[in-house]
Amino acid sequence: MVTFTSKSLSNFSRSAKSACKVGRIYHTYEIDEYLQKNPTGVATPRGRGLSYNDSCFNTDGNILDLSKLTRFLDWDPKTYHISAESGVSFNDILNLNLSPAVMPGTVHATLGGAIAHDIHGKNNPKMGTFGHHVQSFTLKTHNDTLNVSKTEHSELFHATIAGLGLTGTIAEVTLALEKRPPYVTINESSPKDFAALCQSMKNHESFDFQASWLNLLTPEKSRLIQANYSEKTKQHDISRLIKLPPSPCNLIHPFTMKIFNRLYHRKKLNNEQSLSLKAFNNPLDNLLNWNTFYGPKGLLQFQALFPEETIEHHLHDVIRIINKANALPALSVLKYFTNAGNGLLSFVRPGFTLAIDFPNHQKSLKAIANLNTYTLGVKGNIYLAKDTLLTQNQFQQCYPNHEKFRAILHQLDFPVQSDLGKRLGLI
Amino acid sequence: MTTTWIITGATSSIAEAFAHKVAELGDSVILVGRKEAPLKPIASNITLRYGVNADIQLMDFSEKNSSLNALLETSNNLSLFIAHCEQVTNTELNEKNIESAITTNITKTIQLIHAYLQKPQNNHNIIFVSSVAGLRGRKKNSFYGATKRAVDTYLEGLQHENIQGRTITIARLGLIDTKTTYGTVTFPLLASSQKTATSLLEAHKKGKRMVIIPRFWKIIMSIIVCLPFGIYKRLSI
Numbered sequence: 001m002v003t004f005t006s007k008s009l010s011n012f013s014r015s016a017k018s019a020c021k022v023g024r025i026y027h028t029y030e031i032d033e034y035l036q037k038n039p040t041g042v043a044t045p046r047g048r049g050l051s052y053n054d055s056c057f058n059t060d061g062n063i064l065d066l067s068k069l070t071r072f073l074d075w076d077p078k079t080y081h082i083s084a085e086s087g088v089s090f091n092d093i094l095n096l097n098l099s100p101a102v103m104p105g106t107v108h109a110t111l112g113g114a115i116a117h118d119i120h121g122k123n124n125p126k127m128g129t130f131g132h133h134v135q136s137f138t139l140k141t142h143n144d145t146l147n148v149s150k151t152e153h154s155e156l157f158h159a160t161i162a163g164l165g166l167t168g169t170i171a172e173v174t175l176a177l178e179k180r181p182p183y184v185t186i187n188e189s190s191p192k193d194f195a196a197l198c199q200s201m202k203n204h205e206s207f208d209f210q211a212s213w214l215n216l217l218t219p220e221k222s223r224l225i226q227a228n229y230s231e232k233t234k235q236h237d238i239s240r241l242i243k244l245p246p247s248p249c250n251l252i253h254p255f256t257m258k259i260f261n262r263l264y265h266r267k268k269l270n271n272e273q274s275l276s277l278k279a280f281n282n283p284l285d286n287l288l289n290w291n292t293f294y295g296p297k298g299l300l301q302f303q304a305l306f307p308e309e310t311i312e313h314h315l316h317d318v319i320r321i322i323n324k325a326n327a328l329p330a331l332s333v334l335k336y337f338t339n340a341g342n343g344l345l346s347f348v349r350p351g352f353t354l355a356i357d358f359p360n361h362q363k364s365l366k367a368i369a370n371l372n373t374y375t376l377g378v379k380g381n382i383y384l385a386k387d388t389l390l391t392q393n394q395f396q397q398c399y400p401n402h403e404k405f406r407a408i409l410h411q412l413d414f415p416v417q418s419d420l421g422k423r424l425g426l427i
Numbered sequence: 428m429t430t431t432w433i434i435t436g437a438t439s440s441i442a443e444a445f446a447h448k449v450a451e452l453g454d455s456v457i458l459v460g461r462k463e464a465p466l467k468p469i470a471s472n473i474t475l476r477y478g479v480n481a482d483i484q485l486m487d488f489s490e491k492n493s494s495l496n497a498l499l500e501t502s503n504n505l506s507l508f509i510a511h512c513e514q515v516t517n518t519e520l521n522e523k524n525i526e527s528a529i530t531t532n533i534t535k536t537i538q539l540i541h542a543y544l545q546k547p548q549n550n551h552n553i554i555f556v557s558s559v560a561g562l563r564g565r566k567k568n569s570f571y572g573a574t575k576r577a578v579d580t581y582l583e584g585l586q587h588e589n590i591q592g593r594t595i596t597i598a599r600l601g602l603i604d605t606k607t608t609y610g611t612v613t614f615p616l617l618a619s620s621q622k623t624a625t626s627l628l629e630a631h632k633k634g635k636r637m638v639i640i641p642r643f644w645k646i647i648m649s650i651i652v653c654l655p656f657g658i659y660k661r662l663s664i
Contacts, residue, residue: 003610004610028468029465070472071472074471
């Protein structure tokens with residue numbers, strides 16, 4: 001029997017809290033027991049709550065905590081398909097010395113959460129989004145357990161990829177992994193301006209991975225990092241966890257950001273450096289508690305997709321909007337997409353995606369609200385996994401498949417509730 | 428030298444965490460429980476993560492006639508981790524569950540330990556997951572505590588025999604963060620199952636015969652055990 005207890009939940013950004021009743025699931029059969037005893041039960045499934053948004057909140061309602069479902073079920077070394085419970089993380093897969101084909105910004109995200117947001121990585125032109133590698137999953141709805149794949153319950157498959165957890169509870173996932181081992185060799189460069197940087201990123205064919213750390217104040221100090229899979233050698237750096245003490249206050253100020261940018265710019269450009277995939281793709285995971293540097297109010301992130309033809313123009317407009325709001329951008333990352341996601345509400349389409357962290361305060365909120373409006377105006381898109389400000393109307397503008405998605409939810413008599421579902425008018 | 432751990436109550440959080448700890452060191456495991464469905468993912472997970480054998484044996488310790496032979500019929504060097512138990516509060520007691528809990532927690536447990544010790548092998552290793560509830564009768568669960576204390580005392584007698592090559596660890600657990608305590612216990616310092624399993628294995632490797640986990644429960648229980656009954660009966664614990 002699942003016991004629910006009142007908790008105050010947050011997410012990775014720590015910028016919001018939600019009072020929920022949380023039931024912890026230890027075995028997948030307990031989800032069936034819960035749903036059988038609560039035929040209209042609409043508990044929100046939650047992995048580790050590592051998104052920045054409210055998809056993992058159900059204020060004053062029930063949450064199913066699936067973070068204990070961390071078991072691997074099957075592995076086929078011929079097809080490189082792995083089956084696992086939905087709470088298994090990318091880190092768990094890396095610990096088997098295997099490579100997830102697409103990895104999000106943190107290795108601690110769960111497979112269920114990765115499906116719910118159709119996460120992307122630094123290798124979209126070569127590998128697409130996470131949803132492209134999902135072979136099948138078991139989805140528990142209020143009256144059934146369905147085996148869902150591209151060929152079985154296909155409509156539900158494409159609704160659940162990027163479906164924000166609203167179609168049901170994902171219990172088990174079968175995923176195709178990358179056959180190459182999780183090691184890369186990286187090269188870094190510092191193109192002279194945004195135009196050169198973006199042009200370099202468009203010439204992506206030679207690289208398995210690429211991303212840019214942007215310096216929004218001084219474009220020539222931005223850094224492009226490109227990487228290719230390589231065989232493991234003795235030179236490969238294994239990522240070491242640096243346990244920073246949690247910060248009691250916000251450390252992100254103009255003065256500290258100037259010092260950080262200066263130090264980062266002084267850091268030597270790495271060429272032919274060997275790294276583990278985790279150390280390359282998820283450097284911040286090695287800094288425990290880095291998100292506490294934004295203080296107790298947490299951080300906010302703006303992540304949008306812009307058309308590639310006019311990307312330099314958009315980057316300068318973004319800087320202008322941030323400056324006008326007097327907000328302080330912290331870390332900024334630019335990635336390039338060519339392959340659209342295969343979910344009805346997938347964020348990823350061809351173009352450039354820009355992600356910017358801000359400390360959580362009024363100026364940042366104003367900047368992000370204005371950036372959202374700007375993005376919609378230029379026919380861009382906002383990433384729901386990072387956003388908490390989009391209105392229902394704005395969401396409908398960026399996600400043309402919203403009606404089709406809502407129609408599928410209506411076929412499920414009791415779709416899952418969540419704060420995000422309510423905010424965007426999906427339930 | 429590797430061993431094969433028979434782990435009873437294998438679907439419980441602590442037992443599963445212990446299975447991981449020993450599998451990480453290269454030991455094989457035999458996971459014992461009543462139903463196959465929850466055991467299969469635990470077994471596959473251990474094999475895929477650590478590359479060791481993880482077999483399943485179905486057993487219902489509440490059944491008086493359940494045979495223990497299948498568990499012990501292997502030529503491997505076996506070790507025993509006992510975590511199965513029936514938990515019942517005093518307010519829930521009836522004729523049926525009294526008999527069932529005694530069969531599960533005492534009769535079948537001692538039969539298993541006895542049969543295991545007859546198995547000819549150089550070393551015998553037993554970890555018994557007991558409870559601080561056995562240290563003093565508490566109004567909430569004195570019957571349950573008594574069933575644990577019964578086995579504790581039996582094992583203490585085996586320890587008194589002082590036989591070479593035999594390591595028996597009685598682990599009295601305080602409040603641990605498990606499925607049983609989740610949402611029902613408002614104690615602020617619940618130890619995780621993973622840390623508990625690590626402590627259990629460490630204590631056993633050091634040859635400790637008795638251990639209380641988490642350690643601060645030693646102080647709590649020392650006080651509770653020594654309290655004059657006139658004061659003890661007034662505590663709402």
